[in-house]
Amino acid sequence: MESLYLLLPLSLVVVGMTAALLWWAVFSGQYDDPDEAARAIIADDDSTVAASTHEDVARLPQRIKDRS
Helix, strand or coil, rough: HHHHHHHHHHHHHHHHHHHHHHHHHHHHCCCCCHHHHHHHHHHHCCCCHHHHHHHHHHHHHHHHHHHH
């Protein structure tokens, strides 16, 4: 019974903090556009990375020969 004196207020504090964080997340715009991250990955411009990767792949046979 004595444990309830500690656990009940502690659980109410945890529930209150959870509700406050949810309230903040909803009203600060965290859930405005949930698909934005998925579209950002597809629309990402990696042209400079792709160019350097293609050059590395083109030189790969020469590098393998040099190691042998």
